[in-house]
Amino acid sequence: MKYTIDARVRYSEIDHRGTLTLPGIINYFQDCSTFQSEDIGYGVMRLKERKKAWVLSYWQIIVDRYPKMGERICVGTFATSFKRIIGERNFFLDDEAGNHLARAASVWVYMDVERGRPTRPGDDEMNAYGREEPLDMPYEDRKIALPTECRPCEPFAVKRCHIDTNEHVNNCQYVQMAMEEIPTESIIRQVRVEYKKSAVLGDIVHPFIAEEDERTVVELRDGEGNVYAVVEFQMASE
Numbered sequence: 001m002k003y004t005i006d007a008r009v010r011y012s013e014i015d016h017r018g019t020l021t022l023p024g025i026i027n028y029f030q031d032c033s034t035f036q037s038e039d040i041g042y043g044v045m046r047l048k049e050r051k052k053a054w055v056l057s058y059w060q061i062i063v064d065r066y067p068k069m070g071e072r073i074c075v076g077t078f079a080t081s082f083k084r085i086i087g088e089r090n091f092f093l094d095d096e097a098g099n100h101l102a103r104a105a106s107v108w109v110y111m112d113v114e115r116g117r118p119t120r121p122g123d124d125e126m127n128a129y130g131r132e133e134p135l136d137m138p139y140e141d142r143k144i145a146l147p148t149e150c151r152p153c154e155p156f157a158v159k160r161c162h163i164d165t166n167e168h169v170n171n172c173q174y175v176q177m178a179m180e181e182i183p184t185e186s187i188i189r190q191v192r193v194e195y196k197k198s199a200v201l202g203d204i205v206h207p208f209i210a211e212e213d214e215r216t217v218v219e220l221r222d223g224e225g226n227v228y229a230v231v232e233f234q235m236a237s238e
Helices: 022-039 044-049 123-129 171-179
Strands: 003-008 052-063 072-083 086-094 100-112 188-195 204-211 216-221 227-235
Touching: 003 022, 022 044, 022 052, 022 072, 022 086, 022 171, 044 052, 052 086, 072 123, 171 188, 171 204, 171 216, 171 227
Parallel strands: none
Antiparallel strands: 003 072, 052 100, 052 188, 072 086, 086 100, 188 227, 204 216, 216 227
């Protein structure tokens, strides 16, 4: 079942170029799927009562064009498959003419929050979302190859502004953290994120960066070297 919301790019969502930021796109995608869950009766509070949660495991987002301030957009999402504890979901951001400006593939794990382990969602929940054919887009492997060498960047603490309703760092915040380590003029055409461990309030994040021919990889680690998230950026060729 496809679910869409109409929106208009706000001034508060743009960067110095006057276009929607990559985190802005991610937030629209997150909001769209959250609204769908709320509208079909499986929203944040209901899952919290059941001590369950969908936890994002992987993103692949391709941006063909960043919409401008004031531009009217349509944001959509739909589930494509459920396999035991795993749910797969596509997202799209379209202009007024229906052209895709951004597309995304994502993988989610259904968690028993109380026990701290994955579990299978009920048939009622899976049926409520339905299933659609996947978007036509170049899908990459879900495992991001780690660089052989990387250099450390300045560590920083997780603050309250990074935390969501699960008391963990929000999915988008990892991307924003990683973006702080790359040149400000870089135009990102694709981002992939592999989430490995949840960071919480007060954790110290240690970023490491590697710049290769066709990609830049930022690993966000804890003080013992365990990885919170791996973020891979591919930049525009111009």
